[in-house]
Amino acid sequence: MSILAIYGSSRENGNSEKLADWVLEGTEHTAIHLRKKTILPIADKRHEEGGFQPVEDDFHSVIDAFLKADTVVFSTPLYWYGMSGSMKDFFDRWSQALRDETLSFKESVKGKKAYVVIAGGDSPKIKALPLIQQFQYIFDFVGMEFCGYIIGEANAPGDMEKDKKAAAEAGVMNEQIKHMNR
Numbered sequence: 001m002s003i004l005a006i007y008g009s010s011r012e013n014g015n016s017e018k019l020a021d022w023v024l025e026g027t028e029h030t031a032i033h034l035r036k037k038t039i040l041p042i043a044d045k046r047h048e049e050g051g052f053q054p055v056e057d058d059f060h061s062v063i064d065a066f067l068k069a070d071t072v073v074f075s076t077p078l079y080w081y082g083m084s085g086s087m088k089d090f091f092d093r094w095s096q097a098l099r100d101e102t103l104s105f106k107e108s109v110k111g112k113k114a115y116v117v118i119a120g121g122d123s124p125k126i127k128a129l130p131l132i133q134q135f136q137y138i139f140d141f142v143g144m145e146f147c148g149y150i151i152g153e154a155n156a157p158g159d160m161e162k163d164k165k166a167a168a169e170a171g172v173m174n175e176q177i178k179h180m181n182r
Contacts (some may be wrong), residue, residue: 002069002071005072006032008074010035011077015077015120016119017075018119019167019170022171027174030069032062036084039062041092046099052099057132063093067103067109071177072112072144073116078131081131113145114139115177116148116149117152117170118132119152119154120152121154121155
């Protein structure tokens with residue numbers, strides 16, 4: 001079983017990244033930091049003759065790694081009460097992947113295990129719940145299994161260390177992932 005971590009933070013060593021690192025501690029996994037990739041937005045042409053047009057960026061390398069993974073941990077800070085822009089661009093491009101016959105996207109994604117890790121300030125354990133619901137809808141649409149989430153409270157760099165509850169939840173999720181991937 002292979003594990004992929006997709007990090008959506010624009011900040012290196014940010015709080016959401018730290019929380020996801022606790023979740024993945026001691027696991028063999030591949031990490032993709034979207035801040036180091038170029039994933040361009042696309043014009044929605046799914047209802048037009050000819051459909052989506054090819055885009056020269058890093059999306060295909062990221063989607064290839066995603067399709068090879070059995071378990072995916074999505075890590076994003078809570079930016080303006082939603083996922084980061086780079087994470088949203090990645091998901092928006094799924095519309096294109098769904099129409100790419102060479103990918104068999106929906107069939108390839110069905111049954112993958114998904115986890116979500118979010119860190120933010122301003123009462124994130126409440127205000128991030130709509131984002132959790134958005135992830136749930138995305139996973140339901142493509143047939144992924146939503147296995148769990150953690151919302152950590154952290155704003156300034158290093159604040160993640162202060163949220164002992166989220167750290168404990170990360171330990172539990174870590175054991176769950178290790179157990180499923182034996």
